Amino acid sequence: MAAEPLNLTLDGVVEPRARVAVANQVTGIVSRVLVVSGRQVEIGEPLFEIDAAEFEIDVAAAKAALDESIAQLRLAEDVAERQSRLAERGSGAEARATQAMIEVNVAKAVVARQESALRRAELALRRTRIVASIAGIVRPRVAPGAFVEAEAGTVLAEIVQTDPILVGYSVSYEDRQRSLKKAGTTSARDMFDKIVLSLVLPSGETYAHHGQPKFESAEVDRSTGMLTTWAEFPNPDGVLVPGLTVQVLSAIHSGPPSTRAAQ
Structure with a gap:
């Protein structure tokens, strides 16, 4: 038995x-609240949008700066190649060829810096769209038009699983x-x-x-x-x-x- x-x-x-406080990672004005209090949300579902106009301008400027630095690199590489051929023929100063290669390396560094700046600007732009990190019931705490600072620790919403x-x-x-x-x-x-x-x-x-x-x-x-x-x-x-x-x-x-x- x-x-x-x-x-x-x-x-x-x-x-x-689980209980998660939703916060913004960029400073700006909340342009849209995409959920209502008490609604079930899933991971990755958009909750808020911050006005993206300024961030879009930053991305466009970063792209232009990168394009310019790439053009400068190509020009430096062309000059370096011509100086190298002249040096090989003995018809040009070796110092000029060396200087041309230094300018190529400087131009490459500028390109790398501008690529990082573009990635940073694109990341900030993506962060204007705030999504749910967990699934659960959401309760927004801000309304459209609210100015939110990334450093202030403002809680935009709370999600309770x-x-x-x-x-x-x-x-x-x-x-x-x-x-x-x-x-x-x-x-x-x-x-x-x-x-x-x-x-x-x-x-x-x-x-x-x-x-x-x-x-x-x-x-x-x-x-x-x-x-x-x-x-x-x-x-x-x-x-x-x-x-x-x-x-x-x-x-x-x-x-x-x-x-x-x-x-």
Whole structure:
């Protein structure tokens, strides 16, 4: 007969899987806000546009400067080639040929510098279009027309990842040790693999998806004697929202890892 699982009922709070503050990397005026508050966004999805006119001018100027430096390099190379042929024939001063090669090297350095300037200008132009770095629910904090400085640390928006989502719950040290013993291990990670978690919502309903513990706090809270464990749950329908209090039902079986219910 199979051994009875160790069941625990614990208090938990829903927390976002990740929270990212969206900031601008260039200074300018926000020309467009491309999302509305509460909308789900995906990685790489455009969120804001900063007026790009000045940056487009900088790119055009950098391209012109690069073209000019390339033309100067070609001219220097042509002069150097002619001076080299004259020196080989003995009809020109060797010093002039050497000077011509130095001018070629200087021109190459100018081209390299202008290429870097163009790349920098193009990078700044790309940064006028601000995209989401994670998938989640977005909340813009600025409106079109706002002037934002790159150095000011302005938060343009906040993205909260809610699928999957975390639930943090407290476990007494004694219950943790009982769970390790039930799992037949001294490793928290191995114990987590044998735990099946379910949630009871404030309405009394059982949440449709099961979760799994992922990590725990490194210290026991001295005032309560509890450790915090964070579990990950699928949240495709947005039922779980950050700040929601839930009951966490933890079942741990001895022996090999248990088969989890379909997510």
